[in-house]
Amino acid sequence: MNKPFNILLFWLTRISVLLLSVVFIFSGFAKAVDPVGMVIKLNAYFQHWGFHFADNNIWLQMLVGAMAAIELLLGVNLLLGIRRKLTTVFTVIFMLVMTGITLYVFLYDPVPDCGCFGSALELSKLETLQKNVVMLAASLFLSVRPQYILRLISERNQWITAVSSLVYVVSITVYSFRHLPVISFTPYKVGVNIKAAYEGNIPDQAAMELANLYFYTTKGADVTYEVLSDTSFTFLLTLPEEKETDDGNNDRINDLYDYCVDKHYKFIGVASQALGNLSDWIDRSGAAYPMLFGEPSQLKAMVRSNPGLLLLKNGVIIGKWSQNDLPCVDDQTKISEIVKSGNPTKSGLVLSLWWLIPVLLVILADRIWVGSKFYKHYIFKKN
Numbered sequence: 001m002n003k004p005f006n007i008l009l010f011w012l013t014r015i016s017v018l019l020l021s022v023v024f025i026f027s028g029f030a031k032a033v034d035p036v037g038m039v040i041k042l043n044a045y046f047q048h049w050g051f052h053f054a055d056n057n058i059w060l061q062m063l064v065g066a067m068a069a070i071e072l073l074l075g076v077n078l079l080l081g082i083r084r085k086l087t088t089v090f091t092v093i094f095m096l097v098m099t100g101i102t103l104y105v106f107l108y109d110p111v112p113d114c115g116c117f118g119s120a121l122e123l124s125k126l127e128t129l130q131k132n133v134v135m136l137a138a139s140l141f142l143s144v145r146p147q148y149i150l151r152l153i154s155e156r157n158q159w160i161t162a163v164s165s166l167v168y169v170v171s172i173t174v175y176s177f178r179h180l181p182v183i184s185f186t187p188y189k190v191g192v193n194i195k196a197a198y199e200g201n202i203p204d205q206a207a208m209e210l211a212n213l214y215f216y217t218t219k220g221a222d223v224t225y226e227v228l229s230d231t232s233f234t235f236l237l238t239l240p241e242e243k244e245t246d247d248g249n250n251d252r253i254n255d256l257y258d259y260c261v262d263k264h265y266k267f268i269g270v271a272s273q274a275l276g277n278l279s280d281w282i283d284r285s286g287a288a289y290p291m292l293f294g295e296p297s298q299l300k301a302m303v304r305s306n307p308g309l310l311l312l313k314n315g316v317i318i319g320k321w322s323q324n325d326l327p328c329v330d331d332q333t334k335i336s337e338i339v340k341s342g343n344p345t346k347s348g349l350v351l352s353l354w355w356l357i358p359v360l361l362v363i364l365a366d367r368i369w370v371g372s373k374f375y376k377h378y379i380f381k382k383n
Helices: 002-033 035-048 058-080 084-108 125-144 158-178 194-198 205-211 224-228 250-263 279-285 296-302 335-340 348-382
Strands: 233-239 266-272 291-294 308-313 316-321
Touching (some): 002 058, 002 125, 058 084, 058 158, 084 125, 158 348, 194 205, 194 224, 233 250, 233 296, 250 266, 291 296, 296 308
Parallel strands (some): 233 266, 266 291
């Protein structure tokens, strides 16, 4: 009687651990590699509740960093069996909070997307609620019998994997905030042909979003196709929140504009149509370049930076820069050198291996150490 029950408990435990750890690790990783996207989603919640923050608000950034770290650490601890009792308790608390929020979103529809996985994966409100209910049930099950979670690393060395995971997720989050997301989840990736989507070539949802791109002049004239059809190089300075835009790089921006004038390239500033007032930015920056308006959510998706820089050629994105990586130019700078510096995205597999390989090496070393201790204290003495 007990044997089938124990087998059932064994498999339920393994499935619950695998489900929770995979979802937590993926969710934490997604938030870490595109933290600005998660800040934008969190800001939508706060604006619904009457709080208005800029997307570069330090407290929102810290909150996103904390969420990414908590989720990834919970996933790692569950997967490796680290501090099983404490981890399962925190998992239940975390899932109770998340399930409550998704239930509120499902019932009252305050935001278009729950944002559980940042911008990496969008689920419907019902799908998100169902996912969280299943994860809550799994976490409650594990909290009742945490001792059944398989330990893959010894208590003596478990701190190494926990600390290395924390350092990893914090490092990627800080890097992505200061530069651009190490993996782009928006449709505006380097190499994408916006013009093709705008002309009706819409094979997927991402292309449909690109097709809705809209630029217009201060007098209301639609110039989107004119910008996308330019066969030369067109630099777009994106200003999704110009009142909050960092003006510390104005000299570099104006030097780049002068460079474009000399080389006969286009340089255009694109501000948020929601604010519609350019005088503050022009006064602060000394901008002499032409200005257009755009939809704020599109500007935030184009470049995860305020300001950000996008380079187009015949409607194809060939470069992107954050405010901290704007190209330095002089009369001798070649456009090929600028283009080469404008592809910041990295392989998700490579980024994963930065964490996975050290953790696997630690686990292997730990298993060898445990095996040697076992041999020394049991087999050797017995013989």
